[in-house]
Amino acid sequence: MRHGDFNRLSREELIECWTEIIGSPPPHKLRSPMMAKILTCEHQWQTSGRPRATLVRKLQRLTGAPPNSTLPATSGQRLVREWSGVEHTVDITEAGYLWNGKTWRSLSAIAKEITGTKWSGPRFFGVQT
Incomplete structure (x- = not known):
């Protein structure tokens, strides 16, 4: 139905x-x-x-897990976040964070680029660094 x-x-x-x-x-x-x-x-x-x-x-x-706990970010992991109807994918590599064909040094810089405002990158993507 x-x-x-x-x-x-x-x-x-x-x-x-x-x-x-x-x-x-x-x-x-x-x-x-x-x-x-x-x-x-x-x-x-x-x-x-x-x-x-x-x-x-x-x-x-x-389980004793803290509320709203996040997972640690590790190399080889892929982060996916939807923002304003657009899905953004970030691959974590040894060199940094790969987003839109460019390697970035921080998730916060990527989050700011996506949203246009200052964000905590790990919080935006739901991970721990």
Whole structure:
């Protein structure tokens, strides 16, 4: 089902979808338009393949990982970041960071070139240096 289709369903159909997708009946006083919006969001999460934020936090607590931890950047790694609808790929090499056919000495310089403003390069790309 496409996510826009929930708006066209009757209340009974929304309740049926809710029970199937969420796993329990909806709250009794929840209105149909809000139910459709929540179902749309839930459907998008499930089809995206991304884990829910609550699951990620629970796994971090169980493993002892700090919240929002980042991975160390190592040679041979490829960093990908989308900015303003454009996907930017940076390859980490022994000589530095390769982006758009040019080797750069810092991720921050690349981030500034991409965004036009000063950024922490590691934070922009989600890595530790």
